[in-house]
Amino acid sequence: MEADEFLVKEGAFVNDYYTQKAREIAKFMREKLGLSFDNAEFRLVNNDDMAESMATYGDPLPTWATGQNYIISRTEMMDLHYSLYEMVGHYTYDSFSNGRKFIVYINKSDREHEILGVIAHVYGHLHMDKNNFVCADNLSDLSKHSALRRRYRKLEELVGSKEVERVFDLGQTLAGLIDLYPTSRTEKKQEYYSTDKDSPGHDEYDVFDFVLKNVTMLPWEREVLEMVKDIYSTYRTVRVKIMHEGFASFVQEKYAEEVSKTDIDTGLKMHELLYAIANPLNDSQMPYAFGLRLFKDIEKRWNEGKHGLVYSQLPRQDRLEYKTDEKRGMEKVLDITRSCSDWDFIFKYCDEDFMDKYTKETLDMLEVELRREAVERDEKYEKSWWYKWIMRYTRERTDPEELKLELLTRTESYSPTVYIPKGGFNNQEGLTLKQDLSVLDRYVNSTDPDKREEELAEVKARFAEQLTVTNGFTYAALSRVSNFIKLPVRLQTIDEEGNDITIVADGEDVYAE
Amino acid sequence: MTTEIGDSLEKYKKKMEEEGDDLYFGTEELYEIVNGRVVVKQIPYKVNPRIVFGHDDSGPGGDGSGDDDGDDDGGDNNGPGNGKSKPKRGFNKADIVDIEKNWGIKFTKPGRKEKINLEYMIARQGYQENQDATLDAMLERQIMSGEFKKRGLKIDIKEEDIRYDRADAKITLENSAHFIIMRDVSGSMVETANLSKIISLYVAIGLSEMYKDRVTRVYIAHTDYASEYSEEEFFLNVMPGGGTSFSPAYSIINSMLEGTSYETTLNYPRKIDYNTDDVYVLHITDGEAFDRPQSLEEISKMIPKITRLMYLQIGGMDKSFGDDLESRFGDKIRTSYISPQNTMSNVKKAVTELMGGTNSDGS
16 A cells, blocks of 8 residues: 555644554455545544535535535534534545545544544445446546636626626526436437538537527626536536445445454444434435445345346245355446446346335334334324335335336436427527436337337326426526526426426416417 | 635625525524524525426416526425425524624614723733642643543643633723613513514624623513513513503613612612713613603603613504604614514614614713
8 A cells, every 4th residue: 555545634634543544444445345446535624624625515616505505514513413424525636646536524523433434435435436437537626626716706806796696596507407417328419511400400418508609698607607517517426326325335334344353342333323324214314225225135136146037037935045156246236336327226226125125124113213202103204205105115016116216316306307309499489498208218118109109108197296397496497597598498398297298488487388 | 614615605695685585583592692502593595496306386487587596486495306304504693793784784882981891810811820720720631632541641731721829910991881671561562572572682682792792781671660680581481461651660770870779570789880881771662651751851860871772662653752752862862663563674674773873972
């Protein structure tokens, strides 16, 4: 290990004890589990600094949104005593390794076993950041952020803070229309010498980019929007949230098991910490809880050979008893971390057996919780979406596919994919947007075009609740874009019953056609 | 906080103020804040609207103005499909002062009295070092910081450990103030009790900002009978009811200023040294009293000794008492008349009018 690798710093000073431990853990992760990751610098910080890092990580520009994020994080940590254990920040250039060095913030008010567990967890994140195909090219440089901040302040001086903020607000609305996943589509784009007069000449998925290129605006407005686009383009990682947190928790548990071999007390404490975080009863912890359990299940299945065509054809009882000594669990897990996004991860690997196990475990935990707190189940959890989710599954035996889709749309919590269809920008109709519902193709089996249409309509009705965007937020966003481009904006989408509708924002009003 | 976050916190507060998302603080919350504690509240959470998954019943057809933020429409402030709970944040005195500054209040002291405060810094300042006490202090510090547990006793005296036998006086030139809150608790004021408490607490926070927390709050409740109460009793226990007359309450203030005895539920009557302290009086009533001549007599005795009399009338048709005060005593009077609805705009109006402007006539 290099002399400068995995330093743990407290202020300007290196903490020798934690540095040594961090290196030991890194060695364990690399040599025993087969992880690979870039260099990192761990900074032990207090709650206030942690809140600030949180705020400037997602919104690096000095805007009101950053102030809001800061004050909320600070309150959560300092007044409500929620604990934020770690945050993997952006990377900087590492002159020693001539590569990247991630800055990781760790809460210094934690106890020793918490800090060590958290360092192990962070290596899981770093592995994902380096290897996962969604994350790998999608990280941002800290020094770029400080340059953006400087320029933003300069623009504020030149044209006034209020004006810049107005454009920033618009940028945040347009940020939902960035093409975050260009690699997922391979359609042929317009020919270079095409005489086609349509604008755009092909389905345009990056609506933000299209607006930047085609809408008249002042140079400084364009500059602010470009900054916002640059920042939000890194939000692709929302599509690996379950895997990111799940895998980090998975390796954290591996480290806790390793510690338990020699120090059972500390090992147990580390397990307790992990399962307090990966708690399926908490809405916001769903990615940790679900991801960790699914990775563990995959590891077990591939260790015991419970996969493949032969296995899937067995009757259910036989499947439970089936076991071979394959021992390819960890290998499979690492393979998944490289090649999957959450969508592949959930749709490919979350089978009915796992869903049964997961819901049973959650319900058991719920019973314990309710006995302890002596409250009625529905009273406490009726607003929680996971509770509704699990109840629907256990009582009504809902189609797991529906639940998977709901889980993904909820945890992704970014905007749905929306594109401008070919010729969707003209003076008569303004800007036409269309929601990409190609995700539903996986449920349509027929090859006959007529039957396909029928089946698609059926599928739309089935998944309408998960995929519809008919809400106040969407209407306000369309209205804002329409006001900026000074043309009507139409969004072709589906309503909550699965019927095709077009929402029109004409600058004055928003209505459905 | 470093420069990275810069002035974004100020920008956020300004945006909240401009977009009219006033935070409403109840009596108990303000009572906690005025006593230096932090109150955690759910806050209006601004999010720029985007196209997001989810359905709500708001339906299309908003005003389409473009400045319309989606959080007004979505039911859940974080937008549908976001899955976050409503955010909270803590508020302390400084935050309330910020809110008042945004209302346009300038915190300038009208009084010009200066008082020498003598603070005896027994532990940390003085002369003739007491070595035993110093060693004890060093040991205590090592135990508290955990150093002692880690490496045992080590003689390592730092500057903060040094203790002295003889105290030295620290002299500061700061004036302090007495803030007398006088609330009419007669039967007609039952419904506006909360509003009057909230306004008095906002004014109290404003004054403590001016005087750097050197404000002693004094509480008088009156019907046709008046008495001084403790803060807790005044805000939480005093039950309204009965007729109204002002003069007993004003005569209590005169007794305090002169050092004579008066009706109080506290252990000892209070004496206010008006030569060194600024004195503010806030009188909250609906203006319906039957002893105006006597009250004006008491007030004319009191006025030369105090810095400002703030007269707040909540409801009530008759404004003549306030007008009388203004015409007789001029600059030392601030008056405000508000309707009895417990709304933020009423609070804002009253506090701004009572605290607004400066008074050159401090005595």
